[in-house]
Amino acid sequence: MTLADGIWQQIFNYDDYGELLALVRNSLIAGVALGLIGGLAGVFVIMRDLPFAVHGISELSFAGASAALLLEVNVVAGSIVGSIVAAGAIGVLGARARDRNSAIGILMPFGLGLGVLFLALYKGRAANKFGLLTGQIVAVDTPQMTWLLGTSAVVLVALAVMWRPLTFASADPDVAEARGVPVRGLSFAFMIVLGLAVALSVQVVGALLVLTLVVTPAAAAARVTASPVLLPLLSVLFAVVSIEGGILLALGSSIPISPYVTTISFTLYAVCRLAGSYRTRRWGSRRTAPQPA
Numbered sequence: 001m002t003l004a005d006g007i008w009q010q011i012f013n014y015d016d017y018g019e020l021l022a023l024v025r026n027s028l029i030a031g032v033a034l035g036l037i038g039g040l041a042g043v044f045v046i047m048r049d050l051p052f053a054v055h056g057i058s059e060l061s062f063a064g065a066s067a068a069l070l071l072e073v074n075v076v077a078g079s080i081v082g083s084i085v086a087a088g089a090i091g092v093l094g095a096r097a098r099d100r101n102s103a104i105g106i107l108m109p110f111g112l113g114l115g116v117l118f119l120a121l122y123k124g125r126a127a128n129k130f131g132l133l134t135g136q137i138v139a140v141d142t143p144q145m146t147w148l149l150g151t152s153a154v155v156l157v158a159l160a161v162m163w164r165p166l167t168f169a170s171a172d173p174d175v176a177e178a179r180g181v182p183v184r185g186l187s188f189a190f191m192i193v194l195g196l197a198v199a200l201s202v203q204v205v206g207a208l209l210v211l212t213l214v215v216t217p218a219a220a221a222a223r224v225t226a227s228p229v230l231l232p233l234l235s236v237l238f239a240v241v242s243i244e245g246g247i248l249l250a251l252g253s254s255i256p257i258s259p260y261v262t263t264i265s266f267t268l269y270a271v272c273r274l275a276g277s278y279r280t281r282r283w284g285s286r287r288t289a290p291q292p293a
Contacts, residue, residue: 026145027204027247033152034201034213035240040159041197042218042239043232044190047170051215053090053191056104057198059111060086062207064199065132066118075132076147079199086111087195091188115207133206148203151196158193162186167228204243209258212265213239220269223276238268 045054064082068075090103119132159166169176169183177183194214201213217238221231246261 021251024247024251028244030145030148030204031243031247032240033149034204035217035243036236037152037155037159037197038201038213038243039217039236039239040232041155041194042214042216042235043221044166044170045194045215046218046222047167048187048190050194051211052101052104053087054194054198054211054214056090056108056111057083057086057195058202058207058210059108059115061111061195061199061202061210062132063111063114063118065202065207066115066122069124069132070118070122074143074147076144076151076199076203079202080147080151080196082111083195083199083202084192087191087198088188091191132202133208144203148200151200155193155196155200158189162189162193166190205246205258205261206256209262212258212262213243216265216269217242220265220272223269223272224279238265242268 045051061079061083064085065075065079067082068078071078086107089107090100115132165176165181166186169181169186173183197214198210201210205213218231218235220238221234225231225234242261242265245264246257249260249264250257
C-alpha cells in the first residue's frame, strides 16, 4: 500500500459502515438540533457583526467543559456554564462594538489558558481532551442528549419570543430604541442565548471550529438572499447539511469530525458567494443596459 493509499484509507474507509452507523444515532439527532439553533442564531450573529464574540464565548465554553471533565461531572453542563459566564461578561462589558471587542480579546486567552490548565491536570483518556478542541461524533450519550435537547428547546423558545423585536433592533438600533424597543435588554438576552448555542455546538465540532456552525451557514445564506423568511431557512438548511454530512463522512474514517463539517460548510459558502456575485453582476448589467426608445 502506498502512502497516498494509506492517507486515503484514513480519510475515507467504509468497512463495516452499517454497524458503525448505529453508534452515532444520538449524534445524528443532536446534529439536527444543533443545526437548527446554530442556523437561527447565526442570522443575528451576522446582522449584529458578532463572529468575534462567538469565538470568545467558545474559549470559555472550552474552559467550562475542561473543568467538568477534570471534576468528572456533566461536560455539557460545564460547557454551558462557561458560555453563559462569557456571554454575560461580553454583554455587560461591551455595549459598544469597540468595547465589546476589547472585552472579548481579554476573555479569549484567559478562557483558553484555563482550559489548557484543566486538561493538563486531567489524567483520563487523551481522546476526551482532543475531542473538546476538535469535536467527537460518538461522545453524545443519553444524559448528554437530554441536556442538548433540553437546552436547544430553551434556545428555540427564546429566539421565537424575541425574533421580531431583535430583528428590528439589529437592523436599526437607533430607530428601534426611539420607538420603545428595549435594545440593550434584547442585546444582553441574545448574548445569553448565543452562549447556549455556542456551548451546544462545542460538543460536536469542538471549541476551535464552532464558527463553522454558528457563522458560516448564515453568512452563506446572506450571500444569496435578503428575505427575512428565506435567510433563516437557508441558514438552518446549510447548518444541518454541514453537521449531518460531517458526521456521516467522519464515521468512515479515523479523522475527527471537524475537517468534514468545515469543508462542507465552506463549500456551501463558496457556492453561495459565487452565485451571489453572478446574480449581482447580472442584475447590474440589466440596470445599466440601454433602454429601448
